[in-house]
Amino acid sequence: GEDVEQSLFLSVREGDSSVINCTYTDSSSTYLYWYKQEPGAGLQLLTYIFSNMDMKQDQRLTVLLNKKDKHLSLRIADTQTGDSAIYFCAESIGGGYQKVTFGTGTKLQVIP
Amino acid sequence: NAGVTQTPKFRILKIGQSMTLQCTQDMNHNYMYWYRQDPGMGLKLIYYSVGAGITDKGEVPNGYNVSRSTTEDFPLRLELAAPSQTSVYFCASSDTGVSTTEAFFGQGTRLTVV
Numbered sequence: 001g002e003d004v005e006q007s008l009f010l011s012v013r014e015g016d017s018s019v020i021n022c023t024y025t026d027s028s029s030t031y032l033y034w035y036k037q038e039p040g041a042g043l044q045l046l047t048y049i050f051s052n053m054d055m056k057q058d059q060r061l062t063v064l065l066n067k068k069d070k071h072l073s074l075r076i077a078d079t080q081t082g083d084s085a086i087y088f089c090a091e092s093i094g095g096g097y098q099k100v101t102f103g104t105g106t107k108l109q110v111i112p
Numbered sequence: 113n114a115g116v117t118q119t120p121k122f123r124i125l126k127i128g129q130s131m132t133l134q135c136t137q138d139m140n141h142n143y144m145y146w147y148r149q150d151p152g153m154g155l156k157l158i159y160y161s162v163g164a165g166i167t168d169k170g171e172v173p174n175g176y177n178v179s180r181s182t183t184e185d186f187p188l189r190l191e192l193a194a195p196s197q198t199s200v201y202f203c204a205s206s207d208t209g210v211s212t213t214e215a216f217f218g219q220g221t222r223l224t225v226v
Contacts, residue, residue, distance in 0.1 A: 004154055031211045042116060042202065042217030088155070096209035097145055098170065102155035 004103035006089055011109045018076040020106045022089030025070060029091040032065060034074045037086040037105070046074070046087075084110045114138050118203050118218035125193040125225045133188040133221050135203030143206045144186040145215070146170075146178065148199040155202060161186055162209060193225045
């Protein structure tokens, strides 16, 4: 079955770049997502990328997709303390969220 | 601007007890979902619903029941709580079943069964 793996923890200094990595196993994945969960809140969609794209940029966020290696990354430039949260990677073969597989989440700690 | 609201936030149950986790959304979304997240694991889909009166099993439905009598509410029922059901439960909703639609999540319910 599908599996999505992430490292559980990442610590960076304020102002540095953060890179959160994710690997997935389903080669037929069509959509890949990054969700953010702030303390005490629900998951919130940050961005998603189609599998036919290599990169997507949105302000401080850059998503890179290596479909050959089934590797997805989220880069946050100029990381701020407000970026401290848990970041979830997810994949879908299409057909709605009942077919979305979520990763374990990576807890990002930003040190002032 | 409530979005998806889950209650309670925390609960401790004894083995064999029953409880209902409540989930309400005020966005008139047709699709609703229940997930559980065990420590060090990804979210696993328990049940989902594509509209009022329609529910279907997800990946890990055993030990749970759901109902969807209204568009707004999607309660999750645990009939005989077991330690294996200790987890964090998330409810979510989406406007459509299209994968590019954003899913909105509640803040989660942390359940401990002792």
